[in-house]
Amino acid sequence: MITVLRLGHRRGRDDRISSHVGLTARQFGADKIIFSGEHDENMLESQQDIVDRWGGEFEITYREAYRPVITEFEGTRVHLTMYGESFRESDVLEQDIDDLLIVVGSQKVPRDIYEKVDYNLGVGHQPHSEVAALAVFLYECNGHQIPQSFDGADIEVIPSEQHKKTRRPD
Numbered sequence: 001m002i003t004v005l006r007l008g009h010r011r012g013r014d015d016r017i018s019s020h021v022g023l024t025a026r027q028f029g030a031d032k033i034i035f036s037g038e039h040d041e042n043m044l045e046s047q048q049d050i051v052d053r054w055g056g057e058f059e060i061t062y063r064e065a066y067r068p069v070i071t072e073f074e075g076t077r078v079h080l081t082m083y084g085e086s087f088r089e090s091d092v093l094e095q096d097i098d099d100l101l102i103v104v105g106s107q108k109v110p111r112d113i114y115e116k117v118d119y120n121l122g123v124g125h126q127p128h129s130e131v132a133a134l135a136v137f138l139y140e141c142n143g144h145q146i147p148q149s150f151d152g153a154d155i156e157v158i159p160s161e162q163h164k165k166t167r168r169p170d
Contacts, residue, residue, distance in 0.1 A: 002030040007066050007105045009037035014106045020131045021104060022047045028138035028146060032059040036066035055153030070116045075099025077117040080133045084120035092119050093140055104130040
């Protein structure tokens with residue numbers, strides 16, 4: 001099981017990026033996302049609406065405090081940060097991991113988070129989006145597989161070179 005923890009969501013400031021973290025987590029194979037920070041019912045409902053309409057088994061939860069999520073997690077804990085060891089040089093992708101927690105920040109990540117995780121990994125060592133880092137890391141974790149559709153969808157995309165086409169599955 002892969003869980004993504006979004007640290008410190010701030011309503012009004014992080015709405016779009018936090019939403020994109022959730023969308024990316026779902027699309028690239030995570031099973032669950034936990035948002036922490038300010039409670040934002042609109043953002044949580046929007047995330048759930050995506051799952052309801054587009055399908056899949058993806059759990060969305062909220063926890064005000066994120067430290068207990070990290071310390072109580074019983075699997076492997078990875079913090080994605082541009083300051084971390086290169087994820088390609090670490091052994092994390094070579095392991096057979098049953099439960100993985102991927103931590104991505106929003107505001108400045110407190111120093112103790114670096115100490116509470118098993119790995120601090122960088123996808124790149126230049127400033128970049130946590131959305132990009134999460135997408136690349138999940139892509140690698142899931143063997144370069146990206147689901148194209150999900151069970152239970154009310155809407156499916158019909159790939160088209162020039163048009164936006166959707167259909168209701170049978």
